[in-house]
Amino acid sequence: MEETFQDRMYLGSEAVYAAIERGDYQGQGTAPIEAALLDAQLDASDGEQPKQ
Incomplete structure (x- = not known):
């Protein structure tokens, strides 16, 4: 999966x-906690493919 x-x-x-x-x-x-959470969100979104 x-x-x-x-x-x-x-x-x-x-x-x-x-x-x-x-x-x-x-x-x-x-x-720094807020920055780390934003980095985690950015990293998590890197794997998503843009919808066409």
Whole structure:
């Protein structure tokens, strides 16, 4: 079965959550977390084919 956008977005957001739990963003505010989530969304959308 092919991975969907939702699958890739879930995995990306789980990676960001794990980084938060490890304390990777501690003391940096929300900006790097927001950027990481946007990167995950961009990465997730890279696998989608444009509709014609």
